[in-house]
Amino acid sequence: MNLPAQHPLRQAIAQAVQDVKSQSPMAPSFTNFVTMNFVANAQLACGGSAAMSFIATEFDAIAALAKSAYINVGTLLPSYSDALHAITADLNESAKPWVLDPVAAGLGQTRTDILTDMQHNPPTIVRGNASEIIVLAQLWGLDCGSSSHGPEGVESADDVQSAMEPARLLARFMAEHTPSGQAAVAVSGEEDLITDGTQTFRLHGGSPLMTKITGAGCSLGGVTATYLSVASPLVAALAASMLYNVASDAAAQALDALNQCDSCAPVRQALPAGPGTFQALFLDALAAATAEQVSAAEISEC
Amino acid sequence: MNLPAQHPLRQAIAQAVQDVKSQSPMAPSFTNFVTMNFVANAQLACGGSAAMSFIATEFDAIAALAKSAYINVGTLLPSYSDALHAITADLNESAKPWVLDPVAAGLGQTRTDILTDMQHNPPTIVRGNASEIIVLAQLWGLDCGSSSHGPEGVESADDVQSAMEPARLLARFMAEHTPSGQAAVAVSGEEDLITDGTQTFRLHGGSPLMTKITGAGCSLGGVTATYLSVASPLVAALAASMLYNVASDAAAQALDALNQCDSCAPVRQALPAGPGTFQALFLDALAAATAEQVSAAEISEC
Amino acid sequence: MNLPAQHPLRQAIAQAVQDVKSQSPMAPSFTNFVTMNFVANAQLACGGSAAMSFIATEFDAIAALAKSAYINVGTLLPSYSDALHAITADLNESAKPWVLDPVAAGLGQTRTDILTDMQHNPPTIVRGNASEIIVLAQLWGLDCGSSSHGPEGVESADDVQSAMEPARLLARFMAEHTPSGQAAVAVSGEEDLITDGTQTFRLHGGSPLMTKITGAGCSLGGVTATYLSVASPLVAALAASMLYNVASDAAAQALDALNQCDSCAPVRQALPAGPGTFQALFLDALAAATAEQVSAAEISEC
Structure with missing residues (x-):
């Protein structure tokens, strides 16, 4: 059932969207080289x-100036294992909340070692596709009977529903190990599942055209980190995913309108x-979306 | 003479274009940082x-999930010499076909060492500009009297015709050292030459605007690798280059139409x-091009 | 007071813009991974x-083919300290002029060490925001009583005016240590200050939308290096910044026209x-701007 218009969560989401527009928080990223330009432009x-x-x-020097950060393990270099160990330790020591995008979790030993090590300095939010969430829960020994069919490169081999329980387990584990006691997991897909370990929400909408451009998921992780500068993990994860659904729908409609415009025939x-x-x-739609539009997007509690 | 409409090669090209659309093969890339976003978006x-x-x-873990791969030496890091030696050995051990873009061949000792080493684990397709093809043939001791005027950075200093014999020698050498016994070389330029060492084809068309955006050649290499997942080296090289010619012509026409549109004046x-x-x-045109359009592009045998 | 239309500087700027269009000089970059695609496309x-x-x-092998080069320290890797020391030494030994963009100067020890070391092999042009210029002058011991409020990540925390004296001191220091005896500093902001240490110019114009896309400053540094292939440091810095002001204004006007176009409603x-x-x-506007338009942009001497 769609949350009522006056639900406190919707108000908190609208506030987060508005606060980012007025405060312009900087959320530094350690992210992959393929999509980092898109991540930066989405955050802007x-x-x-x-x-x-x-x-x-x-x-660490940049993060000291920020209220949140973003780590994405899409493309690795030899120096990253040590760097990410030090960075995650520093973030958690300074109680700085951060978002992890465990891109292609399960693929390759270096990636597995890095993601396994992060259990000791866990993030505040994990955002990934269903396969990545399931695999990460397994790497951290949070077994729930789910097993992934993947990974198949960077695409999900599992449906969102099958990641619900692993997502909840991950969120609870992170909440227990995070200074604020709050955490969230966002599973992106045709529909999105977002949970803080206690409550779980389902988001609809979002254009399938998002799968035709590289970096949709990566940049969503970056924008989630931006919102985490001004909001709780659950609100940040909801606000970012709802923004993405609203903006991708608006962009898809504008694309249709372009293709049907008589004068452009x-x-x-x-x-x-x-x-x-x-x-x-x-990107135009990310900039145009208002706090009212984002907070009014469809959202139901599971 | 333009190949007849019913030529078996045209049918195989149409099939490759269609198969990529229906099977969505993943072709992993080890490619340069400048244009990798464009490579990924072109493959999508x-x-x-x-x-x-x-x-x-x-x-290696990603390539194990794929049917082909792409290596582009445009931007090098200190760790790449060892990494590329191991990767090319692994690809050839597992008989996985792959595409090499020898960007700026001849420029700098690290690049020369890496490209020279690849003779021991050669690719299945090489795609480059005329200077790169000539220099690579020289690095591999496939001397044919041609000598390059280049390199001049990443642009070709030689015309396509002067790379014809080096391209054929390269293709024959690779075919002899490749498990399938098949290989191809694509020389990109104002016109394109594509050879499997026996037959050589000439492609016309393609907009000169492609030289005004960075990554045209790199992304063509990536798309060639995508087609190599579903087709022979010769067909993959032809299909990708013909797609690029068709799509760049369509994009150039749309650009002209935009600039002449009365309502947008x-x-x-x-x-x-x-x-x-x-x-x-x-990118719009890459997505819009049909198997019929690509396979109908002008192509003549030399 | 706006420089008169027949001022020799305006003629030199028009010549530089025209020479780049006709000679197509290659200016190699060692630049950050976030915006390098945009840098390359802006140079093209x-x-x-x-x-x-x-x-x-x-x-070094690429720079040997070029008349100028560009170094931007936006994203660092462990191998960069040694690489940049060797590269700057080689550039200065071969009397090759180059542009430095000291992105986020003052942030992190590695960056500080790299920028401090560059005092021994200084650039020919520095282009940065006010905070970066002030911090770089401090790192090089060119004290003038100014102190930066920043850095705040990659954005300036200081206004352009406060960087005027540090910019002049930097320009004079570089001029003394550069074979040609000529150098320039460009401080980018709402208005731009450009100085060769003796004369200082103020540029107006430029759309605030440039702050909404990543890489505006980085790509300006790259284009400055392109102009440095054909012009003196002062003329190159002026030409590039005036081009950016003209092009961003034209793009902003076209954006407004798109949004007000009845047929696109x-x-x-x-x-x-x-x-x-x-x-x-x-990017369209960078390509469309003529030598006449660029050289006619508003410019006044301080």
Whole structure:
């Protein structure tokens, strides 16, 4: 059942979206090289500020100026195992909340070692696809009977529903090991599941065109970190995913309108607008989405 | 002479384009940092899937899930010499076909050492500009009297025709050292030459605007790897280059239409659409191109 | 007071813009991973050519083919301290002029060590925001009583005016230690200050939308290096910054025209064009700007 318009969560989400627009918080990222330009532009578009770093001492210096941070293990280099160990230890020592995107969890020993090590300095939010959430819960010994069919590269091999229990277990584990006692897990897919370990919410909407551009998930992780600068883990995860659903729907509608626009017919009959145009429209939509629109997106409690 | 419409090669090319759209194969890349976002988006646009990695154990784990791979030596890091030696050995041990883009071949000792070493574990397809193809043949001791005027950075200093014999020698050498016994070389330029060492084809078309955006060649290499997941080296190289010619022509036509559109005159008189808009339109065109359109592109045997 | 239309500087700026369009000089970059695609596309759009490298021997080999180079310390890796020491020594030994973008100067020990070391092999142009210029002057012991409020990540915490004296001191120091005896510093902000240590100029214009896309400053540094291939440090710095002001204003006007275009109303009422569309329009505008337009931009001597 869709949460009522006056639900306190909706108000907190609207507040988070508004606070990012007015405070422009900088959330530094240690993220993959493929999509980091898109991550930075998405953080800027929603009103935040971006900075990227890949050396522990540098990252710590930037994180000291920030209220939250983002780590994404998409592309690894030999120096990253030590760097990420030091960085996660520093973040947790300074009680700085951070978001993990466990890209391609389960693929390769270096990645497995890095993600396994993070159990000792866990994040505040994990955002991933279903396979990544299931695998991460397994790596951390939070067994719940679920097993992943994946990974199949960076795409999910499992449906969102099958990650519900692992997501809850992860959220509870992180909440227990996080200074604030609060944590959240966001499972992205055709529908999204977001849980703080106690309550679980289901989000609908979001355009399938998002799977046709690289970095949709990575940049959602970055924007989640931006919101984590101004909100609790649950509210930050909900606000970012709802923003993404609202913005991707708006961009998809604008793409349709472009392709059906009579006055543009000579252009679009030759070449329908597709993923290249969609990517630009999506950044436009991230910037255009209002706190009211984001907080009014469909959300139901499981 | 343009190949007849019913030529078996055209049918195989149409099949490859269609198979990528329906099977969505993932072809992992070890590619340069400048253009990797564009490589990934181009692979997605043509219907494939992307994953990037720069550590040997990680790359091997991803490649084990794939039917082909892509290596591009555009930007090197100190760890790459060992990583690429291990990766190319692993690819060839597991008889996995792969595409090499020998970006800026001849420039710098590290690059020369890496490309020279690849003779021991050769790729299945090489795609490069004329200078890169000539230099690579020289590095591998496949001397044919050609000598490059280059390199001049990452741009070709030689014309396509002068790379014809080096391309054939390279293709024959790779075919002899590849488990399948099949290989191909694609020389990109104003016109493209594509050879399997026996037959050589010439492709026309393709917009000169492609030289105004970074990553045209790199992303063509990635898309060639995507097609290599579902087709022979010759068919994959032809299909990818013909797709690029068809799509860049379509994007250039759409750009012209935008600039001549009466209803957009207030926008375009102030600022004609140029390379920024072209980049988005090109991704749109990669996604819009049909198997029929690609396989019908002009192609003649030399 | 706006410089008169026939001022020799305006003629030199027009010449530089034209020479880049006709000679297409390649200016290699050692630059950060976040924005390097945008740097390369900006260099291509203004008529130049791009190449990126992160290993000293490779960079030196590329730089040997070039007339200028660009170094940006935005994202560091462990190998960079040694690489940048060797590269800057090689550039200065071969009397090759180069542009430094001291991104986030003052943040982290590795960055501080790298920037401090560059005093021994100084650049020919420094382009940065006010905080970066003030901090760099302090790192080099060029004390002038100014102190930075920053850094606050990668954004400036100081206004442009407060960097005027540090900029002049930096320019004089570099001029004394540069073979040509000429150097310049460009301080970017709402207005830009550009000085060769003797004369100081103030530029107006430029759209605030440039702060909504990542890489505006980084790519300006790259384009400055492109102009440095064909012009003196002062003329190169002025030409690049004036191009950016002209192009960002043109892109912002085109964005407004798109959003007010009656025939596009169904598209734009659903979703106003924003930062995603602006990024593409800005590259279009870089390519469209003429030597006459750039050299006619507002510029006054302080």
